[in-house]
Amino acid sequence: MDAILIQLLNGLDKGAAYSLIALGLTLAFGTLGVVNFAHGALFMLGAFCAVTFQKILTISKRVKDESITFFDAYKDQPYLEIWWGDTGAAIIDYAVPLSILFAIPVMLLIGVALERGLIKHFYKRSHAEQILVTFGLAILIQEVVRHFFGANPIPTPAPDVVSGSAAIGSFLGLSDNLVYPWWRLIYLFFSGVIIFAVFAFLKYTTFGMVVRAGMADRETVGLLGINVQKRFTIVFAIAALVAGLAGVMYAPILPPDYHMGMDFLVLSFVVVVVGGMGSLEGAVAAGFLLGVLQSFASMNEVKAIIPGIDQIIIYLVAVIILLVRPRGLMGREGVFEE
Amino acid sequence: MKGLMQNNLAMMVLFSIVVLSAPIWANPIGANYPDLLQKFAIFGIFAIGYNLLFGLTGYLSFGHATFLGVGSYTAVWSFKLLSMNIIPAILLAIIVSGIFALIIGFLSLRRSGIYFSILTLAFAQMAYSLAYSVLTPITNGETGLQLTQQDPRYLDVLAGVVVEDGLPSTNLFGMLMKANGGYSGFYFAALILILSFYISLKIFRSPFGLKLKAIKSNQTRMKYTGFNTKPYLLTAFVISGMYAGLAGGLLASIDPLAGAERMQWTASGEVVLMTILGGSGTLVGPLLGAGVIKYFENIFSALNQAELIEVFSFMPEFLQNILVFICTPFVGEGWHLTLGAIFMLVVIFLPGGIIEGLQRVSGYIRRLVGFDKEQVNKESKEERA
Numbered sequence: 001m002d003a004i005l006i007q008l009l010n011g012l013d014k015g016a017a018y019s020l021i022a023l024g025l026t027l028a029f030g031t032l033g034v035v036n037f038a039h040g041a042l043f044m045l046g047a048f049c050a051v052t053f054q055k056i057l058t059i060s061k062r063v064k065d066e067s068i069t070f071f072d073a074y075k076d077q078p079y080l081e082i083w084w085g086d087t088g089a090a091i092i093d094y095a096v097p098l099s100i101l102f103a104i105p106v107m108l109l110i111g112v113a114l115e116r117g118l119i120k121h122f123y124k125r126s127h128a129e130q131i132l133v134t135f136g137l138a139i140l141i142q143e144v145v146r147h148f149f150g151a152n153p154i155p156t157p158a159p160d161v162v163s164g165s166a167a168i169g170s171f172l173g174l175s176d177n178l179v180y181p182w183w184r185l186i187y188l189f190f191s192g193v194i195i196f197a198v199f200a201f202l203k204y205t206t207f208g209m210v211v212r213a214g215m216a217d218r219e220t221v222g223l224l225g226i227n228v229q230k231r232f233t234i235v236f237a238i239a240a241l242v243a244g245l246a247g248v249m250y251a252p253i254l255p256p257d258y259h260m261g262m263d264f265l266v267l268s269f270v271v272v273v274v275g276g277m278g279s280l281e282g283a284v285a286a287g288f289l290l291g292v293l294q295s296f297a298s299m300n301e302v303k304a305i306i307p308g309i310d311q312i313i314i315y316l317v318a319v320i321i322l323l324v325r326p327r328g329l330m331g332r333e334g335v336f337e338e
Numbered sequence: 339m340k341g342l343m344q345n346n347l348a349m350m351v352l353f354s355i356v357v358l359s360a361p362i363w364a365n366p367i368g369a370n371y372p373d374l375l376q377k378f379a380i381f382g383i384f385a386i387g388y389n390l391l392f393g394l395t396g397y398l399s400f401g402h403a404t405f406l407g408v409g410s411y412t413a414v415w416s417f418k419l420l421s422m423n424i425i426p427a428i429l430l431a432i433i434v435s436g437i438f439a440l441i442i443g444f445l446s447l448r449r450s451g452i453y454f455s456i457l458t459l460a461f462a463q464m465a466y467s468l469a470y471s472v473l474t475p476i477t478n479g480e481t482g483l484q485l486t487q488q489d490p491r492y493l494d495v496l497a498g499v500v501v502e503d504g505l506p507s508t509n510l511f512g513m514l515m516k517a518n519g520g521y522s523g524f525y526f527a528a529l530i531l532i533l534s535f536y537i538s539l540k541i542f543r544s545p546f547g548l549k550l551k552a553i554k555s556n557q558t559r560m561k562y563t564g565f566n567t568k569p570y571l572l573t574a575f576v577i578s579g580m581y582a583g584l585a586g587g588l589l590a591s592i593d594p595l596a597g598a599e600r601m602q603w604t605a606s607g608e609v610v611l612m613t614i615l616g617g618s619g620t621l622v623g624p625l626l627g628a629g630v631i632k633y634f635e636n637i638f639s640a641l642n643q644a645e646l647i648e649v650f651s652f653m654p655e656f657l658q659n660i661l662v663f664i665c666t667p668f669v670g671e672g673w674h675l676t677l678g679a680i681f682m683l684v685v686i687f688l689p690g691g692i693i694e695g696l697q698r699v700s701g702y703i704r705r706l707v708g709f710d711k712e713q714v715n716k717e718s719k720e721e722r723a
Contacts (some may be wrong), residue, residue, distance in 0.1 A: 035452055121686070127452050128398045132614060133685040135607060139678030147667050147675065178504040235692060266463060275454045308472030315467075322457055323448060 002178045005293045015240055015291020016191035020246035021268040022275065022283040023198060024239035030215045030278045031232040035127050037134035040242050040265025041141040042110070046100050046247025047256035048145055049106055053099035053155050057092050094159045096252055103248045104241060110241030113231045138261065146258040153255035158183040183252050190249050194242060195284055199240075202280070215278075270318045275323050276331025288327055290314050346543070350536055353622075369633055372520025373599030377632045380588045383534045385612040385624035387581020390538060391574050392610070393619035394547060398455045398552035400606050401442065401462030405435040405579040407469065407601030409586025411476070414483045414596045421493035424515065424526075424591040431587025432580045439579025440572070448573050450557070462603055464706045469598035472683035482597035501551055508591050515592055523592045530588065534581060535625070541577070542621055582624065611677070615684050626692050631677070638676055641669035686711050
């Protein structure tokens with residue numbers, strides 16, 4: 001029972017990351033009709049926003065280490081600690097959550113720049129060309145990041161308070177051994193909030209209503225005198241932001257390195273296709289579904305029956321669903337069909 | 339010239355001369371290493387095969403590296419179990435990858451467009467993950483499949499081939515692949531390349547090739563005329579998978595190793611890059627693309643800052659510093675940055691690849707030299723037709 005609960009949480013956690021990335025991908029499909037292979041790179045850029053912010057906070061000055069008296073020893077002390085003492089240290093400790101504030105404008109800016117600078121010119125081109133140009137862009141972003149940050153994963157720890165594990169076992173009245181890392185729980189909660197926010201934004205604001213109308217019938221909305229294009233650009237920026245925030249919060253779980261985006265991109269594409277191209281609900285549902293399936297498949301009991309299933313379950317499910325239900329779980333008719 | 343290119347024989351002769359004289363013309367551009375020349379030939383074959391699918395039918399497969407990997411593994415197993423002769427290895431590589439292509443193609447081709455891309459990608463990722471995990475007894479996991487001294491090599495034993503100390507080398511009826519400093523390997527690969535090119539030429543100019551082109555331009559219309567497109571697509575897919583298997587078998591023949599990293603989806607991406615860069619749907623484009631990418635990979639990734647300073651040493655110092663500063667991120671480890679940048683520029687400004695670029699340049703020159711404008715127009719119309 002414990003093991004199952006743990007795997008369920010693991011799966012939901014992974015699924016949350018997939019869902020967030022797939023949500024952004026679907027937003028870009030549905031509005032602009034663009035297949036964005038650089039979306040994984042945006043996720044990675046988000047994670048590196050956290051890294052950069054942490055680096056900025058810990059810009060240090062070389063000072064004499066007073067605790068060593070035998071010889072002259074020096075250590076790096078962040079300016080923040082020198083200026084503000086304990087408050088500064090606390091700010092550094094909370095680097096990852098605080099970097100969300102840093103990531104929001106950065107990711108929005110990147111999103112708008114990307115859409116206006118590149119994607120805009122590819123509306124009329126074929127999907128193959130869209131895939132190819134964004135694939136090139138993904139390589140480019142990845143290599144630029146590697147140039148500046150190196151090839152090794154950079155640890156970005158979560159704040160001290162939540163670096164331990166939550167005793168969910170005793171909380172739920174199950175065994176005391178059942179614990180789960182706090183940060184992963186927070187990630188799960190955070191993704192829920194973001195997903196909810198995106199849906200609420202699309203559903204309950206006038207802006208979202210226009211966007212949904214534009215997704216359904218772009219021409220008519222344009223004929224009504226509404227500048228759909230401008231709104232779609234903003235939606236693309238929001239998609240970039242969602243991917244970025246997913247990346248920021250994922251940094252403590254998986255130390256960011258330059259190719260993490262690619263790893264997630266392939267999976268997220270599969271998620272989008274399974275969920276049904278152009279369906280936001282489908283993307284979220286498929287993300288959680290595949291995350292949970294993957295995590296159950298990695299249990300030893302399952303692996304004993306079908307060896308290797310944990311490696312391929314996602315792709316296997318995708319193949320089966322695509323062959324049996326060509327439009328994906330919740331795909332609508334006529335979306336991305338040639 | 340145009341009429342000459344329409345003639346199969348003339349084109350083949352020209353092509354063979356260019357390929358076989360590669361060690362001569364590669365010398366001045368600093369590419370005359372057997373290693374690199376072999377790579378030109380092998381990846382040329384890979385790209386030619388990929389072009390038969392993507393260039394002719396427009397189906398963008400993101401899983402072709404699987405067939406390359408399968409071909410490599412099959413060839414190495416043939417070296418281990420049968421014989422160090424490369425002929426059975428390559429034949430088996432082609433057959434086995436063909437079977438894989440048949441299965442994957444049959445399933446993937448049930449969908450089109452981006453769904454097809456994702457399906458091939460999913461199959462490729464499955465093959466890659468399995469090669470790393472469960473199939474370790476066959477693929478030897480992360481270490482990669484290698485020859486050992488204890489390999490049985492039944493055919494060789496039957497033929498009475500004596501293996502001296504150390505690992506045996508791949509050969510073609512006794513001629514070692516690494517003889518003559520590796521040029522034997524290159525010439526063998528070059529011959530196969532010429533053969534592959536001939537087959538591709540025949541396909542391009544056959545009714546079958548025309549049908550594939552028709553599927554690319556308007557599949558719906560083809561279907562409405564009562565034409566079942568599926569068997570043709572599947573044939574194209576299997577042929578291009580076999581080409582990839584052939585390339586994989588050749589890779590293993592020249593260096594008897596096979597690793598799962600050859601099947602990673604970035605490897606599939608690379609062959610897409612080659613095809614696009616050269617010009618998809620053209621005969622020689624993919625070959626050009628493969629050559630250019632492998633050449634620049636070799637040149638750029640070998641450069642470092644000190645050499646850059648030397649390269650620009652003829653300039654005034656301040657200009658030199660600026661150029662070195664700009665170029666440093668693009669060479670050595672940063673070669674992929676160059677690749678990504680080139681690739682984006684090509685897709686954005688020159689969707690037809692290098693071939694389209696050459697056509698534009700030659701058209702421009704013709705106009706400058708004073709060709710009649712009408713004649714140029716007429717010719718370009720013919721080209722389009």
